[in-house]
Amino acid sequence: xxxxxxxxxxxxxxxxxxxxxxxxxxxxxxxxxxxxxxxxxxxxxxxxxxxxxxxxxxxxxxxxxxxxxxxxxxxxxxxxxxxxxxxxxxxxxxxxxxxxxxxxxxxxxxxxxx
Amino acid sequence: xxxxxxxxxxxxxxxxxxxxxxxxxxxxxxxxxxxxxxxxxxxxxxxxxxxxxxxxxxxxxxxxxxxxxxxxxxxxxxxxxxxxxxxxxxxxxxxxxxxxxxxxxxxxxxxxxx
Numbered sequence: 001x002x003x004x005x006x007x008x009x010x011x012x013x014x015x016x017x018x019x020x021x022x023x024x025x026x027x028x029x030x031x032x033x034x035x036x037x038x039x040x041x042x043x044x045x046x047x048x049x050x051x052x053x054x055x056x057x058x059x060x061x062x063x064x065x066x067x068x069x070x071x072x073x074x075x076x077x078x079x080x081x082x083x084x085x086x087x088x089x090x091x092x093x094x095x096x097x098x099x100x101x102x103x104x105x106x107x108x109x110x111x112x113x114x
Numbered sequence: 115x116x117x118x119x120x121x122x123x124x125x126x127x128x129x130x131x132x133x134x135x136x137x138x139x140x141x142x143x144x145x146x147x148x149x150x151x152x153x154x155x156x157x158x159x160x161x162x163x164x165x166x167x168x169x170x171x172x173x174x175x176x177x178x179x180x181x182x183x184x185x186x187x188x189x190x191x192x193x194x195x196x197x198x199x200x201x202x203x204x205x206x207x208x209x210x211x212x213x214x215x216x217x218x219x220x221x222x223x224x225x226x227x228x
Contacts, residue, residue, distance in 0.1 A: 006157075031214070033215070033216075035216075040220070041220055042118070042203055042205070042218025042219055042220050042221060043158070043203075043216075043218050044218070045215040045216070048214065048215065055214075056214075056215060089155075089157075091157055091158065093158075095214075102146070102148055102160055102163035103148065103160065103205075103216060104160065105150070105157045105158040105159070105160070106157050107156060107157040108156065108157040110155060
């Protein structure tokens, strides 16, 4: 069964350092999402791509977070500088289209900022 | 703004019991509703996807219903097993002009005791 690949699985970084996460969606899925999930809460959308274009980044803290999907396939989410409050699970998901399809999530990257 | 509420927040049942998890949402303008399972420290696994035109979906011991007009969905788990222990998340996909974020509830943490 096709999967959304994410790496690394775990990341520990010091405050003020830069950190990056990588996601490879299911082949053929044009829509890619990055979500952040704080412990005990539901995931919240950070950014949505349709192919290589950003569709929604209204909840992305743009002063420190950036995301790109240069060739419309895999994607990188970067945080610089990391803050203690960024400790969370970062989940990538993809779907074939933006409307009636279900999402498939990756296994996530657990970030701890110390 | 769409809000999703899941009740109860936590549930503990003996093995073999049938159980119902509840999800309510405030805006009925949705494309679909999806139920996910999340094991501790892991990503989300899709369980059932219900399109807005459907009333229910079934997969094995799981049955999910959708009453869009009243803003409610239920996830029914028959003959629960210890392996069903996890957090169950409900998410709706709103009809928006841009973006297609999922709005999640905070989940129901289920424990099935042997």
